[in-house]
Amino acid sequence: MSSKQASFLDSVHRNFDKAADLMDHPSGLISQIKACNSIYEMNFPVKIGNKYEVIKAFRVQHSQHRLPTKGGIRFSSYVNKDEVQALAALMTFKCAIVDVPFGGAKGGVAISPRAYNAEALEKITRRYTMELIRKNFIGPSVDVPAPDYGTGSREMAWIVDTYTTFKNGSEIDAVGCVTGKPVHLNGIQGRTEATGRGVYYGLREVLLDEPEMKRIGLEPGMEGKTIVVQGLGNVGSYAGSICQNEGGAIIVGVSEIEGTIVNPKGIDMDKLIKYRKAKKTIIGFPGSKKIATREDWVKIDCDVLIPAALESQIHKGNAKSIKAKVIAEAANGPVTADAEKILLKKGVVIIPDMYINAGGVTVSYFEWLKNLSHMRFGRMDKRFNQNAYGNLVDLIERNTGKAVTKRDKSIIVRGADEIDLVRSGLEETMITAFHQIRDIYRRRKKVEDYRTAAFISAIDKVASDYTTMGVFP
Numbered sequence: 001m002s003s004k005q006a007s008f009l010d011s012v013h014r015n016f017d018k019a020a021d022l023m024d025h026p027s028g029l030i031s032q033i034k035a036c037n038s039i040y041e042m043n044f045p046v047k048i049g050n051k052y053e054v055i056k057a058f059r060v061q062h063s064q065h066r067l068p069t070k071g072g073i074r075f076s077s078y079v080n081k082d083e084v085q086a087l088a089a090l091m092t093f094k095c096a097i098v099d100v101p102f103g104g105a106k107g108g109v110a111i112s113p114r115a116y117n118a119e120a121l122e123k124i125t126r127r128y129t130m131e132l133i134r135k136n137f138i139g140p141s142v143d144v145p146a147p148d149y150g151t152g153s154r155e156m157a158w159i160v161d162t163y164t165t166f167k168n169g170s171e172i173d174a175v176g177c178v179t180g181k182p183v184h185l186n187g188i189q190g191r192t193e194a195t196g197r198g199v200y201y202g203l204r205e206v207l208l209d210e211p212e213m214k215r216i217g218l219e220p221g222m223e224g225k226t227i228v229v230q231g232l233g234n235v236g237s238y239a240g241s242i243c244q245n246e247g248g249a250i251i252v253g254v255s256e257i258e259g260t261i262v263n264p265k266g267i268d269m270d271k272l273i274k275y276r277k278a279k280k281t282i283i284g285f286p287g288s289k290k291i292a293t294r295e296d297w298v299k300i301d302c303d304v305l306i307p308a309a310l311e312s313q314i315h316k317g318n319a320k321s322i323k324a325k326v327i328a329e330a331a332n333g334p335v336t337a338d339a340e341k342i343l344l345k346k347g348v349v350i351i352p353d354m355y356i357n358a359g360g361v362t363v364s365y366f367e368w369l370k371n372l373s374h375m376r377f378g379r380m381d382k383r384f385n386q387n388a389y390g391n392l393v394d395l396i397e398r399n400t401g402k403a404v405t406k407r408d409k410s411i412i413v414r415g416a417d418e419i420d421l422v423r424s425g426l427e428e429t430m431i432t433a434f435h436q437i438r439d440i441y442r443r444r445k446k447v448e449d450y451r452t453a454a455f456i457s458a459i460d461k462v463a464s465d466y467t468t469m470g471v472f473p
């Protein structure tokens with residue numbers, strides 16, 4: 001990205017201002033909602049091999065209008081203060097959009113995880129957690145991190161272990177200090193897939209919207225839509241495979257760090273994920289062709305682009321060459337404000353990050369609730385429901401004199417497990433939030449895109465919290 005282009009934080013601010021200018025909240029309130037409340041920048045030494053390395057890291061709490069604050073931890077050599085601030089701000093708006101009662105936060109450690117072995121990464125993660133504990137930047141009622149780019153359940157396990165060891169039994173809800181933990185360590189079923197699954201539910205809703213599909217010349221529905229995915233990490237791999245397996249979409253291109261592959265007939269996502277695990281590359285995947293320039297993934301002929309890697313991937317330098325009619329921002333900030341202007345002029349539908357990738361924080365919320373209640377979802381009501389449905393089927397059989405088949409009975413007479421409840425709660429959340437955004441988009445004449453509508457939805461909710469608290473009149 002050239003220096004002339006808007007930075008990630010500039011883009012977030014420009015998008016915020018565009019929405020705020022259409023609203024009539026007092027300017028002081030708007031400034032408070034936009035401002036970043038607390039920034040903790042730290043440098044700490046870690047002994048790696050025979051040497052000490054000084055690691056730069058951040059935790060930013062953008063807004064404490066609701067507590068705890070919430071946001072992932074990113075491990076990447078690109079991490080810098082502006083980026084973490086932008087990501088923390090997006091978390092505030094994301095939580096508001098999906099009615100998750102948290103403020104926004106984000107953490108970043110400026111390392112390339114590929115450059116370290118597991119032992120070194122564990123040392124860095126534990127030391128970072130200690131820094132957060134020292135400054136009261138972590139805790140189930142204060143600030144709750146989660147995975148993000150470059151981190152996963154393994155890092156969250158190290159964090160919860162460091163935190164609970166430090167608290168030494170003095171905090172009954174200590175395991176709620178972080179989400180995205182392994183399921184056997186107080187995590188929740190369905191968290192790993194949650195962001196990608198949320199992308200699927202959100203994209204499906206948008207593609208089902210008949211007037212909008214008519215406007216861009218697509219048939220409503222996901223079945224048969226062609227999709228290109230950038231980034232085969234946590235978010236991109238689940239988003240791609242669920243859109244393919246449950247939505248009937250065809251993945252015609254995938255871009256990763258090692259290059260971009262295409263196959264107009266479709267790339268089987270599950271096989272590709274296994275292939276990359278084994279071969280450490282997507283290049284050479286049977287039936288696919290590598291394209292000359294990795295960055296040309298944006299030019300591939302398709303209906304939908306799913307950028308799921310990093311911010312600023314679609315910028316004013318490549319926006320004009322995009323053929324897709326829909327962009328689902330699975331990553332945070334993948335489309336710069338300059339690119340967005342070009343794309344909106346072309347009529348492209350951009351489904352904004354702070355809505356479409358909110359599945360992760362939604363299921364993190366469920367995990368946090370599970371940790372506070374000290375009980376898995378479904379434990380109290382699964383058998384009760386099973387018995388009630390069973391009685392109902394018996395009653396119908398008796399009254400009609402007809403027997404329900406064994407197979408049908410096993411489908412009907414089934415209480416929900418944790419994974420069923422998590423998926424159902426996530427689906428409900430993504431659908432409800434989209435309808436709120438779409439209502440604003442349809443009803444307010446000056447709102448011309450989903451991002452502005454999403455910001456209006458979020459700003460209104462945060463503003464309402466501040467006024468209810470009496471902070472602003």
Ligand code: NAD
Nearest residue numbers: 148149150195231233234235255256257309331332357360
């Ligand atoms: P990840 O580390 O699991 O995967 C990212 C993938 O992108 C990696 O495989 C990496 O090799 C690839 N990549 C990096 N640069 C690339 C490039 N230039 N071209 C092609 N591929 C590239 O990260 P993730 O957790 O999937 O996060 C991806 C994005 O989604 C980030 O923007 C993150 O903030 C956002 N996000 C993640 C979550 C979550 O729950 N993990 C939630 C919301 C948003």
